[in-house]
Amino acid sequence: MxxxxxxxxxxxxxxxxxxxxxxxxxxxxxxxxxxxxxxxxxxxxxxxxxxxxxxxxxxxxxxxxxxxxxERGAPVAVPVKEDNFVFLGESGKVRFPNWLMPPLMNNHGNYIVSMxxxxxxxxxxxxxxxxxxxxxxxxxxxxxxxxxxxxxxxxxxxxxxxxxxxxxxxxxxxxxxxxxxxxxxxxxxxxxxxxxxxxxxxxxxEPQKFGIGMKEVWEIDPAKHCEGTVTHTMGWPLNNNAGGGSFIYHAENNQIFLGFVVHLNYENPHLYPYMEFQRFKHHPIVADLLKGGKRIAYGARAISEGGYQSVxxxxxxxxxxxxxxxxxxxxxxxxxxxxxxxxxxxxxxxxxxxxxxxxxxxxxxxxxxxxxxxxxxxxxxRVRNVKPLWSRYGTALATALGGFDMWMANLTGWNPFGTLSHRKNDAQSTGKARDFPKIDYPRPDGVISFDRLTNVSFSMTNHEESQPCHLKLADPRVPVAVNLPEFDEPAQRYCPAGVYEVVQEEGEEARFVINFQNCVHCKTCDIKDPSQNITWTTPQGGDGPNYPNM
Incomplete structure (x- = not known):
């Protein structure tokens, strides 16, 4: 050549x-x-x-x-006025008193923005x-x-x-x-x-650790909008199936930024991060907030979570x-x-x-x-042990231990737990499908919860279809020969844009299909594939999502 x-x-x-x-x-x-x-x-x-x-x-x-x-007119105009930390049960909530939280968690003096x-x-x-x-x-x-x-x-x-x-x-x-x-x-x-x-x-x-963050922008009923309010939640629906939580930020113009993060070191390959996000929106406190509103944008991206020891x-x-x-x-x-x-x-x-x-x-x-x-x-x-504690002990215990570690670091500059290791990367954390129960997710209602492909249309994603697929498989046989029998091919679920499918017609062998046109460039596949067989590369310039004010 x-x-x-x-x-x-x-x-x-x-x-x-x-x-x-x-x-x-x-x-x-x-x-x-x-x-x-x-x-x-x-x-x-x-x-x-x-x-x-x-x-x-x-x-x-x-x-x-x-x-x-x-004075220069930066688009940074919504100061945080109220800070909420909430633990969710399936139908109720417990709010943590703000005085319990280490000072570094205080958002006063910060601003809600579209980056x-x-x-x-x-x-x-x-x-x-x-x-x-x-x-x-x-x-x-x-x-x-x-x-x-x-x-x-x-x-x-x-x-x-x-x-x-x-x-x-x-x-x-x-x-x-x-x-x-x-x-x-x-x-x-x-x-x-x-x-x-x-x-x-x-x-x-230490190996770098990651989460997948999914976000929707909603216009809500002005009567329910409280500009400057910040709420973070833990607990339901993830509980101890995975680490993670949500954010609800009341921005300007009656908009809220609604997001959900799932840590990618989860073990159960049947977990479906996108559907956990959609299920979360049916919690009473969220469903009531969204009632009468409309979703205007959707997107997703990976988040680096390894912290100081992984830099x-x-x-x-x-x-x-x-x-x-x-x-x-x-x-x-x-x-x-x-x-x-x-x-x-x-x-x-x-x-x-x-x-x-x-x-x-x-x-x-x-x-x-x-x-x-x-x-x-x-x-x-100061926060270097939060992630490894969460990985080892789950949400409830890690919240207490991590809070103690952060408080001591804030007061004395000393972390009682030293510097904890992450042990393994997120791909290696994935367990075998036979060792974990399948999870039954409710069907999206089309009003406050949506299927993936409908939501992807709200990311304004587009790729020129004639170009090479930018999602590279080291071995094209692995998804069907290894990942499907061993892990129930989790790419079908961990991708927040429906890029990956396993298709099997009657009388034919299963095929692994990559719909790269849907890709929102989150790079979760590059991180979470249990065989580490997928490499994300950049498509041609200008392709991908076209986020308005994410």
Missing amino acids: TEIERESMEYDVVIVGAGPAGLSAAIRLKELDPDLSVVVLEKGSEVGAHILSGAVLDPVGLETLFPDWK GNVCRWLAEQAEELGVEIFPGMACSQLVWGEDGAVKGVVAGEFGKNADGTPGPAYEPGMELHGKYVFLGEGVRGSLSRQVIEKFALSEGR PKAAFPGGVLLGCSAGLVNVARIKGNHNAMLSGIEAAKAAVAALKSGRAGDVLEDYDAALHEGGIAKDLK
């Missing part, structure tokens, strides 16, 4: 991903040195199209970036500073220098046939070279995964990992955007210092030190 020839462009810094981390890095780079050439490449059709987050924003990152963010809209605003600020931003430009490959360092990325490749060969309208894309390359792809990014493996960045760290070395030859690519979510606080922004700021500082001293393409050790020893580390260290 003839090697593809591509034009190239040179920049000081190439940033992959126009999320809070990548945009914060771009802004701070230009603030520190306006003469730097900085480009941001975004795979979504526009900035914000692939951004999905809760979100209650701790403004510390925003304030570090722009102390005058209010998609925040990122759109950040992009405007970046462009005013001279940052070049190109949406619809998926980065499909890394470009390597002769010394083995990351030199750049390939972006904007379009028009391949389904078999991977160039089609009649093929565009090879361009190589964008940078003295440093920042990877801010979000959770389980395809390029980030490659550099983590190539440079053994996770060596000596890899974040600097590698030629670049760095930013934000969720490095796993900087504080799982106890259900927040990661502030750390993502702070990571971008720290990476910019380290890169500018290196460039001013004449360096390029080396390891930004100062950035890695800042990440593991500075404010982000302090934020993550």
Whole structure:
């Protein structure tokens, strides 16, 4: 096969991903040195199209970036006024007194936001500073220098046939070279995964852990809307079948952000995270809130939950990992955007210092030190045992033990449990189907609960069908030959978009079908497949969900 020839462009810094981390890095780079050439490449059709987050924003990152963010008109306008922590039974609830919660769990001073809209605003600020931003430009490959360092990325490749060969309208894309390359792809990014493996960045760290977060935006009856109210729940319907819980955030314009998170280390392969979310909405306190309202958007994404002990070395030859690519979510606080922004700021500082001293393409050790020893580390260290305690002891006991550990860390700076391990990754946590009962899920009613494909239509997802499938199977035989008999092929259930099906016509053998057009880019399959047989790669630029204000 003839090697593809591509034009190239040179920049000081190439940033992959126009999320809070990548945009914060771009802004701070230009603030520190306006003469730097900085480009941001975004795979979504526009900035914000692939951004999905809760979100209650701790403004510390925003304030570090722009102390005058209010005067600048940032779309951060709903302060948290009421904070609720609730344990659900099937038909009742118990509210935890706020005084019981460690101070770090207090949301007062934080804001309910659409991170998609925040990122759109950040992009405007970046462009005013001279940052070049190109949406619809998926980065499909890394470009390597002769010394083995990351030199750049390939972006904007379009028009391949389904078999991977160039089609009649093929565009090879361009190589964008940078003295440093920042990877801010979000959770389980395809390029980030490659550099983590190539440079053994996770060596000596605990395995990363993940959750699947599903979110709907609802317009509700104004009489039931309480702008600024934040509610988090645990318990029903998951109980001890899996870790997780919900969030209900009353945003502006009579909208609520309704979300449900299932930790992906669950054992029962019959568990169906999406249907747990739909069942949750029939709890009396939620059903009453939604009555008379309408769902206007849906989406899903994976969440990094491993915490401090799972953060890899974040600097590698030629670049760095930013934000969720490095796993900087504080799982106890259900927040990661502030750390993502702070990571971008720290990476910019380290890169500018290196460039001013004449360096390029080396390891930004100062950035890695800042990440593991500075404010982000302090934020993550205090809660580092919450996830492993939950995994070991279930919701009820872990809540008590984790609360004690966080209180002691808050009061003394010391975690009584030390640093607990995660033991194994989420794929390895999946048990055999024969060892667990099947779960009977009620049929969605079409009023407040919905089937997956109907909900996916509210994510405005679209993929060009003639392109190669971006969900790669290492061995196409595994889903039917191994996963189906051993695990009842859990891809049918763990995917929140109905991408995977096992189809069996009468008299024929079962077939594994991948409906990649439905993919919302959550990357759960890359994480949870028990045979670790699926690799998520980026489709062509602009494809995927088109979230409005997630």
